Amino acid sequence: MTRTRTRTVERSRLVPHTIDGTTHLVLDRYKVDVPQPPRDWDRVVLTGVTAAAAVIGVASVVWSTASIGSFLDRVVPLTAAAYAAALVFDLVWLSCMALEWLARYDQERAALPRRAGYVTLGIAMGAVGAHGWISGEVAIGFVAATVSGLAKVLWSVVLRHHAKPLDEFTQQWVDAERAKAGGRLAMLSVHRELTRAEQAVAAERAAISGASGEAPDSNPESPETEERPPDEEKQLSATGPMTITDAIRTALSSGISDPDAVLRYVREVADANAKEESVLRTLRSLRKTA
Structure with a gap:
């Protein structure tokens, strides 16, 4: 009869242990002999x-x-x-x-x-x-x-x-997954490029408005300009680039309290990429101190 080769391994388990009527689960380490597979x-x-x-x-x-x-x-x-x-x-x-x-x-x-x-x-x-x-x-x-x-x-x-060649259907599935992942990776680069371009445009407009004394993004063809109410256009004014807090304070002093209108104004005169939650948080803070 052939004797099965074994090897010793250490295992662990949780067991109850009671002292003075209080029981906790403690770790019990023990060794067992398991069959050893034949050499490959x-x-x-x-x-x-x-x-x-x-x-x-x-x-x-x-x-x-x-x-x-x-x-x-x-x-x-x-x-x-x-x-x-x-x-x-x-x-x-x-x-x-x-x-x-x-x-x-x-x-x-x-x-x-x-x-x-x-x-x-x-x-x-x-x-x-x-x-x-x-x-x-x-x-x-x-x-x-x-x-x-x-x-x-x-x-x-x-x-x-x-080498382990794949069958035709599996290879097509792998190619499709690889193409999908490659597309997502390519779009990351495209989004970074677009973000840099938008930031460059915002900086250029801020520089031009600072030199000319006009508010940034004063293009009459801008969709945001077209949607702004006429009375709001008269009340909002800026003499050049400013911080987000200054822009919010200016909007409040001009009588603009609508959060969406304040956000549009901040993105025009201060930071084109200003985050909505940051603007709203600063707006609430300024309203409390007013």
Whole structure:
């Protein structure tokens, strides 16, 4: 009979505890033995292969960087610059593989970084082979270029094994959700842009009215101006930009007590983005002190 492997875990529970007739629930910690699941050898093998691919990738980067850096060092006066440029060759196709990994659930999005990775890999292998050819060691250059190719092939196989393509209907659902979220994100940027534009317009009108002695937003075509009663237009006046409190005080002294009318006046002469609750709160405060 096969013995089941177990492991000890700590758990807790609330139990009643009474002292002098008073009972409270206290935390009781205890240990139990639970069955231990069998080792997942498939996961162990996949983890080992992924780790091996990572090590091979690092070795490939070091090897090709050294080879291409030595090649470029022939014409570049600064050695550090030559090896920094050589590092770019491998970093590009490694970045393409990283993007392919991020798109492993969407084969259509993963296709572009996969193709770009193969193109950049070919360029890097060509540079390594050119170093061997110009050094008079064509065979060594060919073998050296193969190192990067082997690393890329192994990573492609590992990525393909990790990839979990979605079925057609699920992929369409994911695309729709992604488009909806992208639309909301884009609208945030649009709203920020519109808010900045409105603030710029309000500041420009305030500056112009301050220079000319006229109240801001004196455009006769403004909808708010058209809706304002004639007697209210005669009573409201301002000589330039003012604070929200001053604008409310001016409106009250002119006989304007309607909260909506006071709010419109504040937004015209003081702050185009004045919050309604702030204006109403200040209005109530001024009425109490009047």
